[in-house]
Amino acid sequence: MALLATALPQTATAQGSHAGQWACQMTYTELDPWGNRTSGFVRDYMMAIYPDGRFEAQGSLAGAAGVHQFRSQGQWQAQGADMIASGPEQSSDPFQMPGMQFVFTGTLQADGSMSYRYEQADPSGRYLMIRTLYACQRRG
Numbered sequence: 001m002a003l004l005a006t007a008l009p010q011t012a013t014a015q016g017s018h019a020g021q022w023a024c025q026m027t028y029t030e031l032d033p034w035g036n037r038t039s040g041f042v043r044d045y046m047m048a049i050y051p052d053g054r055f056e057a058q059g060s061l062a063g064a065a066g067v068h069q070f071r072s073q074g075q076w077q078a079q080g081a082d083m084i085a086s087g088p089e090q091s092s093d094p095f096q097m098p099g100m101q102f103v104f105t106g107t108l109q110a111d112g113s114m115s116y117r118y119e120q121a122d123p124s125g126r127y128l129m130i131r132t133l134y135a136c137q138r139r140g
Contacts, residue, residue, distance in 0.1 A: 018076070018083045019051040022114065024059075024104070024136035033127045039064065047085075047104065047136065049076055055085045057102055061093070068093035072102035081108040106134055113137050 024047050029040040045059020058071040074087015082105075089102040106114035114136040122129040 017051070018078050018106075018108065018114070019049050021139040022047045022049065022136040023139050024057075024114075024134065026104075026135075027131075027133045029131045031128055031131065033122070035128070043070075045070070046139070049083075049085070053077065055087070055104075057085075057087075057104070061091070065093060065095055068096075070102070074102065076104075082106070083108075083114075104134065106136060 024043075024045050026043040026045075027040065028042075030038045032038050041061055041063030043059060043061045045057050047055060047057040049055045053075050054073070055076045056071070056073050059069070061068050061070055068091050070089055070091040070093075072087045072089045074085060076083055076085035085104040086101055089096075089100045091100070105116045105118075107116055108114055114134075116132075116134040118130075118132040119128055120130040121127065
């Protein structure tokens with residue numbers, strides 16, 4: 001699934017249902033003052049969002065420590081087109097710290113997808129230090 005590095009589509013104007021099956025990719029990137037990637041990881045996963053407020057996610061995380069499988073179950077809630085899901089994460093990564101949480105944030109888009117972009121400047125505010133992108137396509 002391709003992620004957009006430019007502006008994401010406009011938010012859906014009509015409220016839709018978040019419930020369903022979603023194919024998702026999340027990228028987390030740390031950048032140096034010149035915009036070069038210094039570290040990060042990519043998650044590719046399927047997420048089932050149930051109408052009763054539960055979700056399940058399962059997929060892989062590729063980063064500096066290799067590729068590891070993960071899964072999570074938890075709760076989600078929505079306000080308009082925006083939603084957040086979180087729950088405890090189980091991973092095949094032997095170095096994962098105990099108590100890790102899976103967190104997903106997304107906004108329904110006019111094209112039926114769900115996405116979210118977060119960027120954080122360095123403490124001085126001079127350059128973009130962190131970029132996180134979520135992109136999901138409905139599968140059912």
